[in-house]
Amino acid sequence: YITMAMKNNIESNVAATERKSPDGGWGWVIVFSSFMIHFIMDGITYSMGDIYLHPMMEVLGCNRGTVSFIFGMLPAITLGSGLFATILINRHGCRKMTIIGSCLAAMGFLASSLFANIWFYYFAIGIVAGFGFGLIYLAAIVSINFYFDKKISRALGIAVCGSGLGTMAFPWIMPYIINYPMWFDVYGGLLNESAIIFMCVIFGMLMIPLPKEPSEKRRLENKVKTEAKRQAKKSIKNANIMVDTNEQHLKLLPNQESIPSTEISELHLVDSNKQQQQPSTDHVSFPDYKQNKLANEYDKVNYHQTIVSDSIDDEPLKMATKDLELLENDDATNEDDLHTSFVQVNASNEEKTTTSSKQSFFHELSNEIDIKLLKNHAFVLFIISNFLTSLGFNIPYNFANDLAIDAKVAEHRRHWIIMSIGFGNCIGRIIIGVLGDFKWINRLNLYNIALIFAGIATMTAPLCGSIVYSHMAYAFVFGFFSGGYVGLTTVIVKDLVGENKVSHALGITYSFQGLATAIGTPIVGTMRDYPLNPLQPYLWPYIIFGGSIILSGIILFAIPKLKRRQESSKKTYQDSNEYES
Numbered sequence: 001y002i003t004m005a006m007k008n009n010i011e012s013n014v015a016a017t018e019r020k021s022p023d024g025g026w027g028w029v030i031v032f033s034s035f036m037i038h039f040i041m042d043g044i045t046y047s048m049g050d051i052y053l054h055p056m057m058e059v060l061g062c063n064r065g066t067v068s069f070i071f072g073m074l075p076a077i078t079l080g081s082g083l084f085a086t087i088l089i090n091r092h093g094c095r096k097m098t099i100i101g102s103c104l105a106a107m108g109f110l111a112s113s114l115f116a117n118i119w120f121y122y123f124a125i126g127i128v129a130g131f132g133f134g135l136i137y138l139a140a141i142v143s144i145n146f147y148f149d150k151k152i153s154r155a156l157g158i159a160v161c162g163s164g165l166g167t168m169a170f171p172w173i174m175p176y177i178i179n180y181p182m183w184f185d186v187y188g189g190l191l192n193e194s195a196i197i198f199m200c201v202i203f204g205m206l207m208i209p210l211p212k213e214p215s216e217k218r219r220l221e222n223k224v225k226t227e228a229k230r231q232a233k234k235s236i237k238n239a240n241i242m243v244d245t246n247e248q249h250l251k252l253l254p255n256q257e258s259i260p261s262t263e264i265s266e267l268h269l270v271d272s273n274k275q276q277q278q279p280s281t282d283h284v285s286f287p288d289y290k291q292n293k294l295a296n297e298y299d300k301v302n303y304h305q306t307i308v309s310d311s312i313d314d315e316p317l318k319m320a321t322k323d324l325e326l327l328e329n330d331d332a333t334n335e336d337d338l339h340t341s342f343v344q345v346n347a348s349n350e351e352k353t354t355t356s357s358k359q360s361f362f363h364e365l366s367n368e369i370d371i372k373l374l375k376n377h378a379f380v381l382f383i384i385s386n387f388l389t390s391l392g393f394n395i396p397y398n399f400a401n402d403l404a405i406d407a408k409v410a411e412h413r414r415h416w417i418i419m420s421i422g423f424g425n426c427i428g429r430i431i432i433g434v435l436g437d438f439k440w441i442n443r444l445n446l447y448n449i450a451l452i453f454a455g456i457a458t459m460t461a462p463l464c465g466s467i468v469y470s471h472m473a474y475a476f477v478f479g480f481f482s483g484g485y486v487g488l489t490t491v492i493v494k495d496l497v498g499e500n501k502v503s504h505a506l507g508i509t510y511s512f513q514g515l516a517t518a519i520g521t522p523i524v525g526t527m528r529d530y531p532l533n534p535l536q537p538y539l540w541p542y543i544i545f546g547g548s549i550i551l552s553g554i555i556l557f558a559i560p561k562l563k564r565r566q567e568s569s570k571k572t573y574q575d576s577n578e579y580e581s
Helices: 002-017 027-060 064-080 082-092 094-114 118-147 152-179 185-198 200-205 214-252 261-267 286-307 314-329 335-368 371-375 377-393 395-406 415-437 443-463 468-497 499-529 539-580
Strands: 258-260 283-285
Touching (some): 027 152, 027 185, 094 118, 094 200, 118 152, 185 200, 377 443, 377 468, 395 539, 499 539
8 A cells, every 4th residue: 555655646746747847947057057068069069170170180190081070970970869869868867868978978088088090089079979969969958848838939049059159169269278288289179178078967967857757757657666566576575485484394294184273373374364263173284274375475466466557567477376276276286386486476577577678768769760750741851951951061160260271361360260150150049040930930931041041151151262251251141040040940840740740850850960961071071182173172062062051941942832732632532532431
C-alpha cells in the first residue's frame, strides 16, 4: 500500500504542474543560461574559420581545403546529432545533457590543444566537440520551451541573440589571445576556448528541471518501479529462505511421512493465518504444509505485481504461478524445482529489464525518423531547399577574413567584417521574427525573400575591393537575412507538417543541413587553393554557393502549388474509395 500511495502522490503532483509553465520567475534565469550558451557555442563555431584558418595551415602544414573541413565538421555534427540529442534529453533531462555536452566539447578542444594532427582535429574538434555542442544547443532551446508558454517568442528571441553577440565578440578577442606570446599561438587559443566552453557547466546547473519534463516523469516512474521490484525481490528471497529452512528441517526429522500437528506448531512451520484447529490425533502431511507456505510467498509476489503492473515483467511471474499450480496438482513435486523457479523469476526479470531498456532506446530513435514525412511533397522540397542553403551558409563566416586578405583590406580592420555579420544576425532575428508573427504577412514568402537576399549578399562579397566598409555592408546584409532565415525555420516546418510532427521534421531537416555544411565548406577551401580566376580566387566559389542560396529561396515559391495538388489528389482518392464502397 505504501508503494501504491507513493505512485498516486507522484502522478497527482505531475498532473497538477504539467498543465502550465511558470512564464517568468526562474524561467528568466533559464533564458540567461540559454543566452550565454548561444554566445559561447555559436561565437566559437562561427568564428573558427576567421580565427584559425591561417594559423592552423601553418601549424599543420595543410592547405585550405583540408583545414576548412574541420570548420565544416563542427557545425555538421552539431546539427546531425539532433536525433540522438532529442532522445537523450527526453531520457535524462536538459540539465544533465548540458553538463555532459559541455564536458565533451571542452574535452575535445582541450585534447586538440595538446596534440596537433589534422586527423586528430577532425575527431577531437569535429566529432567530439560537435556532438557535445549538439547536446548543449538542443537543451538550451528545449529548456525555454518548458518554462515559457505565453512569453515563449520573447524568451527565445532574447536567448538566440547570444549567437550574434558571440559572433561579434570572439573574432575581436581571440586574435589578441593567439598573437599574445604567453598563449603559444593556436594551442593557447584552443586551450582558452576549452576553458570558456567548460563554463557552460555552470549554466547547465541553473537549468532546474520541472515535473512536466519527460525526464522527470521517467525518473518518478522509475522510482515507483524500483520500489515495486524491491518488494517483489524481498518476497522471493523470503520464499527461497523458506525452502532452505524446510530442507534443513527434513534432515532433522525422523524418516516419517507425517508429523503430529502439535510438533509442527512448535517448529513454526504453519502460517498462523492459515492454520486450522485440528484434534491432537490428526496428522498434517509435510508436503501439504510446504505447499501452503510457498503459496503464501507467491501471493506476496503477485501482490506487488498488482500494485505496479508495468514495473515488473509479467512473463516470469506467470511462470512462477504455473509452477505453483503444478505444486497444487502434484504433491510429490521436487523442492529443488521450486527453488529453481524462484531464481528464474528474479534472473529473468533483470535480464528482460536490461533488454527492454536497450530496445526502447533504438525504438525511440526509429520513432524520431518518420519516413512518412517524405511523402509530403512540400516538405521534401523544403528539405532540398535547406540542403542548398546550408551548402553556402557557413562560407561568409569561415572565409570572410581570408577574402579580406586577398582583397588587401587593412589587417587591423579585417575582424570588423565578421563582427558585422554577428551584429546583423542579432537585428535580423528580432525584426524578421516579429514580422513573421503578423497575420497579414505570408511567412513563407518572407522566408524565401530572406534566403534570396542572403544569397545576393554572398555573391557580391568578392566584388567589394579593398574598402573595409563595403565588406561590412555585405556582411551586415548577409547576417540580417540569414539570421531571419534561421529564426523562421521552425515556424515554416510547423506550417508544413503540423504541430505534432515538428520534432520529427526538424530532426530530418537538421540532418540534411549538417550533411550540406560538411560538404560546402571544404569545397570552397579547395576551390580557393586551385582558383579558376587567380586575380579573384574567391569569385567563383562565392558566386556558385551564393547562387545555391538564391535557388533555395526561389524553389520554395512552388510550395503552395504542391500543397494544393497533394490535397486535390488526396481528396480524389478519398472520393474514389467512397464511390467503390
